[in-house]
Amino acid sequence: MSNAEEEAKALVDLGRSVMERAIEGGADVAEAGVHSGSHLSVKVRMSEPELVEEAGSRALGLRVMVGQRVASTYTSDLSEAGQRTLIEDALELARLSESDEFAGPPDPSELSSPTQWADLDTFDEGVSEISADEALSRAQHGERAAFDFDPRITNSEGASFTRARGVSALVTSGGFAGSDYGTYASLVVNPVADDEGGKKRSGYHWSASRHYADLEDSQAVGEEAARRTIAQLGAKKLPTQELPVIFDKDAARSILGLFAGCVLGSSIWRKSSYLVDRVGTRVASDLVDIVDDPLLPRAPGSRAFDGEGLLCRRNVVVEGGVLKTYLMDTYSARKLGQTSTGSASRSPAGGISPSTSNLILKANAQSRDELIAETKHGLYVTSMMGFGFNAVTGDFSRGASGFLIQNGELSDPVSEVTISLNLDQLLQRIDAVADDLDQRTAIASPTFRVSSMTLAGS
Amino acid sequence: MTGRYHAPFAEHGSHAVDADIADRLLRIALEKGGDYADLFFEYSVSGSYVYDEQILKSARRAVSMGLGVRVMKGDATGYAYCEDFSFDAMKRAAKTAAQIAAGGQPLAPLAVSMRDAPNRYPVSVESLDVDGEAKKAILERADRAARASDSRVVRVDASFAESAREVLIANSLGHMARDRQPLIRFGIHVIAEDAGNRQSGSSGGGGRMGLEYFDGQTPEWHAEQAVKQALVMLDAREAPAGEMDVVLAPGDSGILLHEAVGHGLEADFNRKKTSNYSGRVGEEVASALCTVVDDASLEGSRGSINVDDEGQLPTRSVLIEDGVLKGYMQDRHSADFFGTTPDGHGRRQSFRSHPMPRMTNTMLMGGQDAPEDIIRSVSRGVYAKKFGGGQVDIANGDFVFSLTEGYLIEDGKVTAPLKGVNLIGNGPDAMRNVVMLGHDFEVSDGIWTCGKEGQSVPVGVGCPTIKIASMTVGGTQVAGG
Secondary structure (H helix, E strand, O other), X not given: OOHHHHHHHHHHHHHHHHHHHHHHOOOOEEEEEEEEEEEEEEEEEOOEEEEEEEEEEEEEEEEEEEOOEEEEEEEOOOOHHHHHHHHHHHHHHHHHOOOOOOOOOOOHHHEOOHHHOOOOOOOOHHHHOOOHHHHHHHHHHHHHHHHHHOOOEEEEEEEEEEEEEEEEEEEEOOOOEEEEEEEEEEEEEEEEEEOHHHOEEEOOEEEEEOOHHHOOOHHHHHHHHHHHHHHOOOOEOOOOXXXXXXXXXXHHHHHHHHXXXXXXXXXXXXXXXXXXXXXXXXXXXXXXXXXXXOOOOOOOOOOOEXXXXXXXXXXXXXXXXXXXXXXXXXXXXXXOOOOOOOOEEEOOOOOEEEOOOOEEEOOOOEOHHHHHHOOOEEEEEEEEEOOOEOOOOOOEEEEEEEEEEEXXXXXXXXXXXXXXXXXXXXXXXXXXEEOOOOXXXXXXXXXXXEEEEXXXXX | OOOOOOOOOOOOOOOOOOHHHHHHHHHHHOOOOOOEEEEEEXXXXXXXXXXXXXXXXXXXXXXXXXXXXXXXEOOEXXXXXXXXXXXXXXXXXXXXXXXXXXXXXXXXXXXXXXXXXXXXXXXXXXHHHOXXXXXXXXXXXXXXXXXXXXXXXXXXXXXXXXXXXXXXEEEOOOEEEXXXXXXXXXXXXXEEEEOOEEEEEEEEEEEOOOOOHHHHOOHHHHHHHHHHHXXXXXXXXXXXXXXEEEEEOOOOOHHHHHXXXXXXXXXXXXXXXXXXXXXXXXXXXXXXXXXXXXXXXXXXXXXXXXXXXXXXXXXXEEEEEOOEEOOOEOOHHHHHHHOOOOOOOEEOOOOOXXXXXXOOEEEEOOOOEOHHHHHHOOOEEEEEEEEEEEEEEOOOOEEEEEXXXXXXXXXXXXXXXXXXOEEEEEHHHHHHOEEEEEOOOEEOOOOOEEXXXXXXXXXEEEEOOEEEEEEEEEOXXXXXX
């Protein structure tokens, strides 16, 4: 048995003991989540080590129900006294809560068992073995590559390397017991260049992976970070106008992230989404297919079972622009008169809500360059700022920077403008989707183009 | 000692930490040759209550505790933490952090002694020690008031969060300090619907105080504000796009200062010369009307602290005076670099993170103008009343803010409500364009949380009515022709 498996077994045992004690104490339902993690995080700046941080941590989360009254508690104090407070507080708070007719664990017949769980290959022992020296040298290499790439890189916010390992277990009084473990390594490089008028331009690039071998080369990360930083030199506002907008895959991902929040069952029953009552209707152009796929090997958001112990499955959310389903946990499914999509996520603190796993807007056949080439005049967005999104109405307006597109080519860098359009219309106006999807993030999209948006500038 | 939740490291606690234990751990931390070390003991208890669909639907409590050990050698920091206070666990953390200075000569720490700190949040009974029924009753009152106020209100949820954070800091310069930081935050969120049009409104507040907060700002008052905002938004029209005058309402708009100016004056960015304010102390960086301070001493304010997370005693720092840059906000590391003393801005999210220069209560002080004169002076512009949040690019000062409540100003009068308004600009440019300041300075109610490098800390903001000449408003309506 590997270290991680042994640790997982110990966490399941601890979870079971806490769950049983809560039931003995008077809970009708008890669910214990146990987490254990360790990480090493280093940062270098101007080639010198700036931070070396190393630690491990453990925590217990408990959710109980007394009748249909719900409470949850959390502690990082795993001592006997800490566990006792965790259980007593949960029971006391449950008696303060009021009965919620929709509350309750999933039906035991819905729970998954170990033989059903896919091996998602999210754990690499090699990640835990990366030493502080090696981490520092990867970060130094990345930063140096950025400086070497272009003499206009004159400063740095630093480069960071992090490795993390996590093991977690869930034990419920409904009869579920399971554990999960994963690793994660990442490198980020953040160079700075001097621009005209005393302004500085800061840019970054990063790589992250479950397996160490999948992490992008430090040289490549540093060079791309430098390329992005330099590209923004001399950025100017544009005059206010309506124009086509291409979102590169980073910006596109951020748009998809807004949609992700609106498609959750919890947002729907709370009426906090513009997608209420929209299943079966057009929510995007027919070029748009969106899936939530927790079963992708080595992907950042992969999981075999969900936060309630249900088997995870691939859910088609949008097909040909038509909304097929919301993503639901047991509670939101009951509220909406439907069944769970296996999308429950349990926070370390014990709360449960639906979440996306790997939410992906599917790639199309065109290259990013072709999208740019067929755009006569437009804006190419590489990053966005601010929080200008109203989920209830879909109104969207954020700060943007990127490049002007003239005659099918990227030209002057642009910053300090906002782009606005209701998200519902934005997704329906997608008139081209590129082929450059990658699996670096749990919410992922290729580059896409929106036929027309309002740009506010000078 | 009263109350239910106490730090194990406090006097009489199960793992009481005294000067002797601190000294032993600091010695271990410095045994590899570090220049400086500090210990950050933290015990934090938080609770939250959500009232939704006319029942108290969820109640939560969380306990988090541990020790963070930091060792510095030149510009390099070693950091480690542990989650139990057994001497062995603490010793291991100290040894791990010490590694940053591997190969150096051991340094003996100075004997530690306790510092006297002021008390800026004299709370008679902490919210955590009050029976849960009292908090349920507050949420019920808010819910009832919101539902009763207008038939278009279709959803109400109200929440209450409380915490107490006890810290003990000891460092190798001989300083030791304690603080217990209570905090409450109330919020209500409503959705109003009319003929298929749905809009939300919200209101909230709190601070470092107990339930007496609600004697001043009642749950009913917050409910009324939230409902009013949602109803106003039902009639909102598309916002204009382009450059125009902007008037910021007093209080909440201080968040714009926090983003546009505050972050750029945190000393770490200036130490690294990555802020657009680097090397500009003594220069004019704002209109002569502007005096900006960061003040940790406001009684009961969300951003106030008695002791910072490095054991320093913060006061009031003048950052900009009559438009001239006076100084940065320092933590220990940056103060060493600038050859000055740390001024109490070293803060961290928890024992799991190292401190950085952070803001407390950041404020633009009041001016001479009557607020109505300020509005009257604008022929076409935007009146920004409530902010949803903002973000700044420290390197060049570019910022974006989104409004949750904003209005058009036409011919000197506040007229139609606007939806989806964003303000975009550049910090130094916006500060030079401050042309009028009201005499109506206000501190915002306690709702703001500031994020930096993944660490969140509670902050306060404040300002008077402000007129900024020519800012970019990011709406959808391009002016005709």
